[in-house]
Amino acid sequence: MSTAPHDPRTVAQLLAAADSPLLSYEFFPPRRSEEEQKFWTTVEKLEQLEPDFMSVTYGASGSTRDRTIEATRLLAARGTLTVGHLTCVSQSREDTARTLGAFEDAGVHNILAIRGDMPGGPHVPWEQHPEGIATATEMVEFIKSRGEFCVGVAAFPNVHQPDNDPELDARIVVEKAAAGADYAITQLFFEGHRYVELVDRVRSRGCDIPIIPGIAPLTVITQVERFAQLADCELPADFVAQLNAAGDPAEVRRIGIQRAVDVCLEVLEAGAPGLQFFTQNRWMATTEVIARLPGYRAR
Secondary structure: OOOOOOOOOOHHHHHHHOOOOEEEEEEOOOOOHHHHHHHHHHHHHHHOOOOOEEEEOOOOOHHHHHHHHHHHHHHHHOOOOEEEEEEOOOOOHHHHHHHHHHHHHOOOOEEEEEOOOOOOOOOOOOOOOOOOOOOHHHHHHHHHHOOOOEEEEEEOOOOOOOOOOHHHHHHHHHHHHHHOOOEEEEEEOOOHHHHHHHHHHHHOOOOOOOEEEEEOOOOOOOHHHHHHHHHOOOOOHHHHHHHHHOOOHHHHHHHHHHHHHHHHHHHHHOOOOEEEEEOOOOOHHHHHHHHOOHHHOOO
């Protein structure tokens, strides 16, 4: 594994200077030693498309937190700008400060601050740690108070449960920006107009925070339930009907890739400042989608 100097720039600087949409990837840390080869193969394959930044998802418990920090450190050492994830789940402010220090020691000054879901998934009622941080907005304020960090946050193109209020979702993005957030990345979605409508709601409140759409190509029928959970809502009925009517796995894959391409083209046409691919630690589907996007082919 090659090493290179850490990229000293921030995501905010990249967004401000970009003359074309950015490209970024999200991975999750290898959970077991046997997953490490798959993780690094995926990283190496997707690095060939010259991403602007990469990130690793965060687990708040001790072992998963350590795996996130280590994977983030190793990614940063490869030279591509790397974003460290932080959540509010199951940890004190002292725990959060320690993780921030570990990221800083690894040369990581870009942080994605999210509230996160409780162990067991998004339908488990949220519980604040007695000595912890309650919301992503408070997390942004906490991180900004600890040093010169560039902070990203989450945004919800599908209405966020349990409130089911798109206006509230937009207002929360604006509040995060007011707290110091530099950009946002959306949860995954499968209808381009959802992203456009979210951006319009945020802009109508006088907030110009860059909002990067999050994309995940669905390639096997068994992903429908999992992706619905990640999207925080049922997948579009027409999309699910197409998938269920597909005659074989190859047709399911074709439909899923085409939907991802269509969504990417729609949001880019609407002015999206980049695309973030939730890779699921796989490289082929992401590569296939990018290859069909005119503005990204040169990569």
